[in-house]
Amino acid sequence: MKRMRETGLIVAVALLSLVQPTAFAQPVTIPVETKHHALVLQTDANKNLGIVYMGAKLADKNEYTHVPAMYKQTAEYTGVANAAYATAGSRNLFEPAIAVTHVDGNNSLDLQYVRHDSKKLDENTSLLTVFLKDPVYNFEVTLYYKSWFNEDVTEQWSEIRHNEKGNVVLNKYASAGLYLKAGSYWLRQYHGDWAKEMQAEETRLTHGIKTLDSKLGTRANLFQPSVFMISLDKPATEDEGTVLYGALEWSGNFRVDLELDNQDNLRIMAGINNYASPYILKAGEVFTTPAFVSVLSSNGKGEASRKLHNWARNYKLLDGKGTRLTLLNNWEATYFDFNEAKLKELLKDTKKLGVDLFLLDDGWFANKYPRNDDKAGLGDWQENKKKLPNGISSLVQEAQANGVKFGIWIEPEMVNPKSELYEQHPDWVVKQPGRPEHYFRNQLVLDLSNPAVQDFVFNVVDGLFTKNPTLAYIKWDCNAVIYNAYAARLGNQSHFYIKYVQGLYAVLERIRKKYPTVPMMLCSGGGGRVDYAALQYFTEFWPSDNTDPLERIFMQWEYSYFYPAITSANHVTDWGKQPIKFRTDVAMMGKLGFDIVVSHLKEKDMTFCQEALKTYNAVKPIIWQGDQYRLQDPLTNAVAAVLYINKEKTTGVVFNYLVSNRYDAGSLLPIRFKGLDPAKKYTLKELNVYPGTTSTIDSSKVYSGEFLMKVGFNPDVKAGRNSVVLEVKAVG
Template sequence: MKFKKPFFRNLNGPVIALLLFASQVNAQKVNITLETKSNALVLQADDKKNLNTIYFGKKLSSPTEYELIPSQFKQSAEYTGVLNSAYTSSGSRSLMEPAITVTHSDGNNSLDLRYVSHSIKKESDDVSLLSIILKDPIYDFQVTLYYKSYYKDDVLEQWSVIKHKEKGNVLLQKYASANLYLKAGGFWLNQYHGDWAKEMQPEESKITHGIKTLDTKLGTRANIFQPSVFMISMDKPATEDEGTVLFGALEYSGNFKTDIELDYLNNLKIISGINNYASPYTLKPNEEFTTPAFLYTFSTTGKGVASRNMHNWARNYRVLDGKGDRLTLLNNWESTYFDFNEAKLFDLLKDTKKLGVDLFLLDDGWFANKYPRNGDGAGLGDWEENKTKLPNGVSSLVKEAKSNNVKFGIWIEPEMVNPKSQLYEQHPDWVVKQPKREEYYYRNQLVLDLTNPKVQDFVFGVVNDLFIKNPELAFIKWDCNAVIYNAYSATLGNQNHFYIEYMRGLYKVLERVRAKYPTVPMMLCSGGGGRVDYAALKYFTEFWPSDNTDPLERIFIQWEYSYFYPAITSSNHVTDWGKQSIKFRTDVAMMGKLGFDIVVSHLKDNDLKYCQEAIKTYNIVKPIIWHGDQYRLANPREGSVASMLYLNGTKTSGVMFSYLVNNRYDEGSKMPVKLKGLDAAKKYNIKELNIYPGTNSTIDSKKSYTGDFLMNIGFNPNVNSGRTSVILQIDEIK
């Protein structure tokens, strides 16, 4: 038994992103081992070339021992030989949920995929791409499985490419991106649900036999009811710092489906991909169907490590300008709603400078003339400036912003249309609607048909025209409020392809936008967190977590998002929602990308002074918040205090946020909060930030503490009814 020599960059350098070992076992079996820094996924082509998963978990010190793992499991009989298939096909021997189902050109519904070959491509010192070719021995049908590994972050992306050379078309009934197979003593699912203003509500339950499906059929804003992210704990529910857990997320902005099946051997199958609901896909000979990537990371030391893995991966490899800067803004929405004119906006631009932020964002209501956009019932789709509100156009606002030494951004919702609009009157065939059914509206609007290339040109043109007229435009807030009712395209030949072609159309538009305007920051907005996913974040710098900006609610919402998305992507605005002080509201919003949506002129003197000083402080500490490691210290769902720490990579500086989340009598931080991630041998100084004018800190900034003390005993931020929000800066004493 011989193993190929592992690849190394050099004798002293790090191991490359993926270690690939291929072995011949009994001259028949082929083992393929993917190793990242901490984990291993081991696939095996058996003597009949069935490609199965024989291990996924913490990597072993000796790769030769992976092939010994199956012999240590004495479970019941496995009748099919493909229960643990790496990509389960249907219609042949499989008895469980498939990853792929097809109808061949001759009408046969069976598929049998066998291993042919595999290869490895090194993309960098950290990243490698494994491809495995599977073919049906009877039909000229092929699936290539791709595994992209990120060694340092213990992250894998997995997708499939499906093609055939049959004489006629093949119908793809199901076409998953990934098919994982896990073994453990038990499994727990942490999933999320929500609605408008109630995003990211967690639910954890033990997984029982049968299939649990997480999915959406909304067409556009996928996440409003069911986000595509989830966690699977193995053997016991994982905590922040203990337990084995897998984080999963489909990188797709449309209809998704994740099937989680506990089989009769008590093993777990996870199959994730595009939702095949109403979407059988006709694949022509030699055409390739590429699925979106399924993203996952695995930790044997709790949720915190998995979360930081995903954050690091996102900043380094996925989020647009993930390691860059962001603009702090003032938005006019809650100040004016639709009721504004040029004079009002000029005053708000002066307030932007007065507040001390970088950019003024003009929200909804600036466009349409025949059907003026004075509410959400008209004008959407007619993207010329409203002459009554803006007689001198958007360009006058851009110039005024420049004279105030701030930048200017603008809101658009280019994928949608109001029936009461010129666009709808002129191009009724551009709208997603069934020709013989009554129109049904979501927020008084319908969705434009992005399967139509002419509509794609129009949507791109909305963005392009704004930049042509206003080259100094510095920010786009891209909204997407409607879902798809009565799905139908007037120009698409095969309506079964509608949901898939809609997303392809959207991505084509975004590719064009980024090809021409690669660096302009853009926010993903969708009536809240309805469209955040890692496919969209290739084109956007940030997302809007929720329209619910009550700071107490936001602590809970932002907490859950933070497991999957780094702080630099989370747009958090200070508004008038809630009854908390301006300090509490601002402190909560600082745990991400800070913004304001308030009437600056209505602020009391000390409130304004507080905000101005808080922005200056934020500009100093934001690199730690955006680019540092995040540690959850006290869960708001488990006690009266919520606490979060951001720590730089050298463990020399950190920012700790603590809040009172229970207003009952005498509640507060009665126990010290144990910090994490510090260097036990270093000494640290702690001082309070964002102190409200006229008040004094109760924190003695002259004392020093070892990292050992702060992590094992902890530090009390002294949160109580009189100090409901406390921000602390932790610095190494040198």
């Protein structure tokens, strides 16, 4: 019996040697380098691929091989704690990036390095492809690292495939894994709700797992967006410290795991949320994860955001280097209560105000169940005959006659139970059979995993443009989350959340193929949906339904870390108690629009708005395409200040706002500028001066860039002068 056991052991060892890589193989070191930083991958003796370095770029690439030896931390029991794409079920003791169930029911996975390929896509962009394979199962993962040299930005994603004899279940399938070493880690994350978007929290990460996630299905960012920052060793400031920004390019359920391990190292796993979503992968099928974008800065949060802004405008955004339309929206002027005559008067006001476009909001459609409130009509996209007897086309023509363009609001992914669409196609609606319906804003979500629904949604947009070829703008809303997730025509319900988002993207691809240049706003009851995947189809997003300008200063500040000003749709409304100047000055820090009753404006307010629009049209290229420098944050100062300056450092705009109502609050001290040329001379001129008032700024004085950055300038912000916009101009 003993001899049989020994023989069996010898056979087992022999068999194991057939599937194990040759030990003590020469390590392969793979640096992913940008202008200032590097992510370095390296194989060990057993062909495990790990991350051995992420930080400032070294001049000598050969020295990356010395990095691991410099760390004398506690024992690492697994040999794969730093895995580039951590697996479950083998030796890994930490949170995996991927977990699977093979055809035979086995839950283990061991991905080993096979080869890699690196190529330059253009002078600034490179793509690294790394091939990994399980030595026992016919299962492969390909890792992609796309890097932009000048911007220090990297996208990571993965492709998962197998050729086993049957179906494999993907239980987790992250897009990316990162591994960081530092003395401590500080997470800046965001939370919110309707009208309270982008509320920031910063805490030191403690041992264990911190998870940022969403299970809402649609408008996935409502409670928690997928963007975050990690500061190394200490909380990064605007201009100091090492900080990593992360953002998942996915418009549905997401999950980001941040795990601080026993060695005090941090691993980050980001991807689609696997909640209720085990994915059945057929043999030969490829599952491609969405991209995770990151940027690393050694000089604080401001530098990181400017890098991300440049990358977004140049490489990711739809028409990122283009222009945008100013507009007048009718929503707060009329809500659902309007008719053709009232809208034609508003069209005249649009021209009088001086904006580019009139936007007709909710309430223009449905007849059997008229859209007179948010309880009925959603899904029935025919013009309401009582409100608009001559249809949308008459309004488009009226807009043209007034020298402005015309845009329209839609919410094509949603349906009211009180609608013809619901009556005709109950199987198109996301709802559980046999369970009571549960409504979000009196509506349900249409099942975009269904190709027939995808056709319907596409035809909503296509039909509007077919009838009205000169239609110039779409506001695309999405107000409901997904309750009772169930798709009547979907064979595997665990695929629903993924197929929904893929269906949405399929529709948007069709729309953009046919209408590549039409501006579209990504709206979602506020900022519930913005991400860099969606912004490949939409020209701008709506940060929040809360348009109180004081609240917007804080929201726009936080959004600006991740998204450039050209993407942020900011409207002047009647929210808040601030004067029209303050409201307009705040809205100018992005893509300006108005949602006010123009005819109710006082004469001076009207004059101010008209002149402010002219000023905005002159300076908007700087705001949209320039470098943003945050000078004083609203959280810790009585005055918030932000500077935008062009790449040549010759022209800039500074926005200054009083955000405190404390007695005598104001700009008591000079505000130091940033981003100027210290050797250049500059003048400062106040813009948006309200009619009948006189600026306290002497525009004839000349200051060196050095003076403005080291000493600063006092914009004289105080009660009664609570917003000051300055033009910075180089002279000589």
